[in-house]
Amino acid sequence: MPLVESAMQFSLWGAGTARTLRPIWVAEELGLRYRLHPIAPRSGETKTPEYTRLNPKQKIPFYEDADIKLSETVAICRYLVNRFGAEGALQAAASVTEQAREDEWLSFIYGELDETSLYVMRRHGALASIYGEAPAAMSAAREYVQRQLAVVDSHLEGREYLVHDRFGLADLFLTTCLNWVESYEIPMAGSLQDYRGRMIGRPAYQRALRINSGERE
Ligand SMILES: N[C@@H](CCC(=O)N[C@@H](CS)C(=O)NCC(=O)O)C(=O)O
Structure with missing residues (x-):
């Protein structure tokens, strides 16, 4: 609002x-x-x-x-x-351990997917006129994303959300990264596509x- x-x-x-x-x-x-x-x-x-x-x-x-x-x-x-x-x-975590589990995923998504690989692809792809061309970094990042996504995919097996059986910050960050994955045409498992579909369907x-x-x- x-x-x-x-x-x-x-x-x-x-x-x-x-x-x-x-x-x-x-x-x-x-x-x-x-x-x-x-x-x-x-x-x-x-x-x-x-x-x-x-x-x-x-x-x-x-x-x-x-x-x-x-x-x-x-x-x-x-x-x-x-x-x-x-x-x-x-909702805020109910305990220190609950928040730690959520932060573990959040750090992984922000650190490994966003900053280390997807944003590297953005810098040296769409923003190459500012940050420079770097074809080797681009292809290494693309491969790196896929390895991290395999970890996420296997964790999500049998789960609707990443942590604590409810929608949380880790899901929100993962979804925005999966949007990048989709737009960069990086292969995404069907289960991750379904997960993203559920998240982006939220009003x-x-x-x-x-x-x-x-x-x-
Ligand atoms: N680590 C920061 C990164 C923020 C960031 O890099 N934002 C970009 C847009 S996605 C920006 O503000 N760029 C400013 C500019 O280039 O004018 C965060 O997570 O908030």
Whole structure:
């Protein structure tokens, strides 16, 4: 509900990328009220003096509420769930061990799938004019993604969700990575395609996708 002006709970900066989709999706799952500043990467909007004061990294997404300013998708999404999570939606872990199990998957997905391989493909593929051509890195990353996906696929056998038998942050991050896998035409097991189909069928995902792509609700 980004455009309701009264009683905003927080502000988010950034729209239009797989990473900005994540906090928007969390906010939509939780039915939160937030102001979205839909600034785009590589548009100059992340480099203005005003935005640089807010986030010296000049990156999106970025989060602000009365208590905290945060960059980094994992930190923002984890904070949103811990602060606003609710039973029946995305809920905060009930114990330290429960959160550790979820963070294990979250770190794996963000570290191994997003940063180490899929974003490498983005940098040296669609963004090669900025980061340079690197065909060897591209093909190594493509092969690396497939090895990591095999681990995910075997873990998901007989499971609907990655952890704790309920939709969680690890699923949300995995789905946004599987979107990349799909668009890069990296082979994906049928079971992973089915899993992704279930996740992107969630009404909150569909709302988040529209908001992230610039359609205001
Ligand atoms: N580790 C950061 C990465 C954020 C990031 O690299 N964002 C890109 C868009 S996906 C960006 O803001 N690029 C800024 C620019 O190129 O102008 C996170 O997870 O939030």
